[in-house]
Amino acid sequence: MIQTSTSLTLERLWQFSLQYYSVREVKEACLSLQNNYHGNVNLLLLLKWLDEQQLSIEQQDWHRVLSCISSTEGLLHSYRELRRKLKVHLPDTLYRESLQFELQLEKQQQSDLVDCMNQLRLQPGDSQLMTQRYCKELAADHLAQIFAKPASFSSTHTKHKK
Structure with a gap:
């Protein structure tokens, strides 16, 4: 039910997330939101x-x-905690495999979000960004300024895809 020229698919959200999260400042803010404010990074990326x-x-x-x-x-929360505890005890190859499995769980969560979004009627954005609202709800207002910056790659990424 998304009324936009760009429909939301799992692959579109996943690729957007990978690119946006690859920005060091964004990654650090996302991890802070997750670890210090119990925020959900996949929700924030959506x-x-x-x-x-x-x-x-x-x-x-x-x-x-x-x-x-x-x-x-x-x-995801339980698995992430287990992976962190085991990090010092696992060989590098096994640890990397555990990270890959966690990424699969993350992608499943994004799939659930996409399914949910495609059932909702979305509204045109208002003056307050969704990321700002979420940060405010978590009492992480200071992180909102990082997420308020435009994802500069998105317009150039779209142009390269055509």
Whole structure:
């Protein structure tokens, strides 16, 4: 139900996320949001995609979005904690495999988010960005300024894809 010239697919969100997260400042802010404020990075990346499309989620649909990631959130959190504890005990190759598995879990969570988004009626974005709202909700307002910057690669990335 997304009314935009760019429809949301898992591959589109995944590629956007990989590129956006590859910016050092963004990665550090995402990890801070996750580790210090219990934020969900996949949700933040989706919200950033929406901001870039100048779209927003209606307030009454927010609970639906949160519930669509609840099943994978507990699993991801538990796995991430286990991986961190085992890091010093695992050979590098096994640790890298554990990171790859965690990425698969992340992609599954993004798939759940995409399915959820495609069932919602999105609104044109207003003056407050979705990433700003999320940071404010988590009391991480200072991180919002990092996510408010345009994802500069997105327009050039789109041009190269054509």
